Amino acid sequence: MQFFDKLYTNITQNQSLLFVGLDPNPEMIPSRYRSQDVITGLGDWLQFIIQETADFVCAYKPTLGFYQALGIPGLELLYKTLAAIPSHIPIILDAKHSDLNTSSIFAHTVFAEWHVDAITLSPYTGQDHVAPFLVYPDKAVFILCCTSNPGAETLQQYPANDSPLYLQVVKEAKNWGTPEELALEVGTTNPEVLGLIRAVAPERTIMARSIWAEGSNLKQILEAGLNSNGDGLLIPVPQDMLSNPNLSQEIQSLRAEINQTKSQINADASSCSVWLPDVHFEDQQLQNDLILQLYDIGCIMFGKFVQASGATFPYYIDLRKIISNPQVFNQVLSAYEKIIRNLTFDRLAGIPYGSLPTATGLALRLNCPMVFPRKEVKAHGTRKVIEGNFAPGEIVVVVDDILISGKSVMEGAEKLKSAGLNVHDIVVLIDHEQGVQARLRENGYRSYAVFTISQIVKTLYQAGRINDEQLLAFTES
Numbered sequence: 001m002q003f004f005d006k007l008y009t010n011i012t013q014n015q016s017l018l019f020v021g022l023d024p025n026p027e028m029i030p031s032r033y034r035s036q037d038v039i040t041g042l043g044d045w046l047q048f049i050i051q052e053t054a055d056f057v058c059a060y061k062p063t064l065g066f067y068q069a070l071g072i073p074g075l076e077l078l079y080k081t082l083a084a085i086p087s088h089i090p091i092i093l094d095a096k097h098s099d100l101n102t103s104s105i106f107a108h109t110v111f112a113e114w115h116v117d118a119i120t121l122s123p124y125t126g127q128d129h130v131a132p133f134l135v136y137p138d139k140a141v142f143i144l145c146c147t148s149n150p151g152a153e154t155l156q157q158y159p160a161n162d163s164p165l166y167l168q169v170v171k172e173a174k175n176w177g178t179p180e181e182l183a184l185e186v187g188t189t190n191p192e193v194l195g196l197i198r199a200v201a202p203e204r205t206i207m208a209r210s211i212w213a214e215g216s217n218l219k220q221i222l223e224a225g226l227n228s229n230g231d232g233l234l235i236p237v238p239q240d241m242l243s244n245p246n247l248s249q250e251i252q253s254l255r256a257e258i259n260q261t262k263s264q265i266n267a268d269a270s271s272c273s274v275w276l277p278d279v280h281f282e283d284q285q286l287q288n289d290l291i292l293q294l295y296d297i298g299c300i301m302f303g304k305f306v307q308a309s310g311a312t313f314p315y316y317i318d319l320r321k322i323i324s325n326p327q328v329f330n331q332v333l334s335a336y337e338k339i340i341r342n343l344t345f346d347r348l349a350g351i352p353y354g355s356l357p358t359a360t361g362l363a364l365r366l367n368c369p370m371v372f373p374r375k376e377v378k379a380h381g382t383r384k385v386i387e388g389n390f391a392p393g394e395i396v397v398v399v400d401d402i403l404i405s406g407k408s409v410m411e412g413a414e415k416l417k418s419a420g421l422n423v424h425d426i427v428v429l430i431d432h433e434q435g436v437q438a439r440l441r442e443n444g445y446r447s448y449a450v451f452t453i454s455q456i457v458k459t460l461y462q463a464g465r466i467n468d469e470q471l472l473a474f475t476e477s
C-alpha cells in the first residue's frame with residue numbers, strides 16, 4: 001500500500017490528524033520511568049505511549065537522532081519500537097537526512113530493512129539527494145522547508161520577506177516528486193507562514209511542527225494549513241502531553257478539539273453552488289498541481305507579449321522549457337496519454353519544433369510509430385516533407401503544445417494529408433480558447449486540450465501566483 005493511502009486510511013479510521021513523536025529523550029522521561037536502567041525506562045515509556053495512542057493517531061514519528069545518541073542499545077531500542085507499532089499505522093522516520101553520498105544506502109536501510117514508510121529530508125543538497133528515496137514506490141519523503149528555530153530566520157527569510165527562501169524551497173521541492181511521493185515538513189508558530197506555504201503547495205500534505213507555542217491559536221493554524229478539501233495537514237501531539245499518565249484521555253480530548261474546529265472551518269468554507277464528485281476532485285488536484293509546476297519552471301509568463309499572429313496578449317506560454325525538467329515532462333506526457341488512449345490511430349505526429357519531444361515521448365510510451373511534417377524542406381538529402389516511415393491511408397493523431405490561432409497545427413495536418421495520411425484528431429496541452437477549437441472543427445478536425453488558458457489563470461490566481469492586476473489584464477484581453 002502506498003504511504004499516502006496508508007496515512008489517509010488511518011486518518012479516516014482513527015478520525016485523527018494527530019501524529020506522535022516516539023523519542024527516547026532522557027531529558028523528557030517521566031519520573032515514574034526513571035528508577036529503571038535508562039534504556040529499559042525509555043523503552044517502557046515508548047511502549048506506554050504506543051499503547052495509549054494507537055487508536056487515536058494517524059502516524060508515528062521516531063526521531064533517529066535520539067536513538068543514535070544512546071549508542072548500540074539505542075539502535076536496538078529503535079528496532080523494538082518500530083516492531084511495537086501496529087502495522088497499519090504509518091511510520092515517518094525523522095532523520096532530516098541530507099548527505100548525498102549516503103542517500104542510496106541509507107534509503108535502502110530505512111525503507112527495505114527497517115520498513116519505515118516515510119522519511120524527513122533536508123532540502124539543501126537538492127533533487128539528486130531526494131531521488132534515491134523516491135525509487136521505493138510505496139514510500140514517501142517529507143522535505144523540511146521551514147523551521148521555527150529563531151536562528152534559522154536569517155536564512156529562511158533570505159533575501160526578502162516577500163520572496164523568502166523557504167517558499168523557494170517549497171516551489172523547488174514540488175518539482176522533485178509528485179504529491180503521492182513528496183510532502184512538506186513545516187515548523188512554525190506563525191499561521192501566516194503556514195498559509196503562504198499552503199498557497200504555494202495546495203496539493204501537498206503538510207506535517208506541521210512546533211505549533212504549540214504559548215498563545216498559539218489552533219483555529220488559525222488549521223485555517224492556514226488545511227487544504228481546500230479540509231484535509232492534508234498533520235498535527236503533532238505536544239511533547240509534554242506524552243509524560244501524562246492519562247495520555248489516552250488527553251489525546252482524545254485534543255483530537256475532539258481539532259475535529260470540532262476543523263468541521264467548523266469546513267462548514268464556513270463550504271458552498272452549495274457547485275458539487276464535484278470525489279473522483280473529479282482528485283483529477284482536478286493533479287491538474288492544478290501540474291499548472292503550478294508549469295508556472296514554477298517558467299513556462300507561463302505574464303506581461304505584454306507579441307504573438308506570432310502580431311497580436312499582443314498579456315501572457316506568453318513557452319512550453320519548450322518542459323523538456324528540461326524530466327519530472328514535469330513525465331506528468332505532461334501522462335496528461336496527453338489520458339486523452340490519446342481513447343482515440344483510434346496508426347501513428348503519432350508532432351508539430352516542429354516545440355512538440356517533437358512530446359510526440360517522441362508519447363510514441364515511446366504508447367509503443368506507437370511516429371512521423372513529423374517538416375517546417376522547412378531541405379535542399380539536400382531526401383528533401384522529404386514528412387519524416388519517418390508510413391503507408392498512405394493510415395490514421396495519424398497530431399500532437400502540438402498550444403493552440404493560439406490553430407494555423408501551425410492545421411498547416412502540419414495539411415502536409416500529412418497531402419502525403420496520403422488521414423488526420424481527424426489534434427491533441428494539445430493548452431487551448432488558448434477564443435474560438436480556436438471551433439475554427440479547427442470548421443476545417444474538419446476534432447481537437448482536445450489538457451488545459452484551457454482560463455483554467456490556468458484561475459488556478460494561478462487562487463494559488464497566489466498571480467496578482468489582481470495580472471488577473472485583470474487577462475480577463476480584459
Ligand SMILES: O=P(O)(O)OC[C@H]1O[C@H](OP(=O)(O)OP(=O)(O)O)[C@H](O)[C@@H]1O
Nearest residue numbers: 352353354401402403404405406407408
Ligand atoms: O496556433 P498558432 O497561432 O499556430 O500558435 C501555436 C504554435 O506556435 C508555437 O510554435 P512556433 O511557431 O513558435 O514554433 P516552434 O515550435 O518551432 O518554436 C507553438 O509550438 C504552436 O505550434
Ligand SMILES: O=C(O)c1cc(=O)[nH]c(=O)[nH]1
Nearest residue numbers: 307308309316317318404
Ligand atoms: O506563436 C504564438 O503566438 C505563441 C506561441 C507559443 O508557443 N506560445 C504563445 O503563447 N504564443
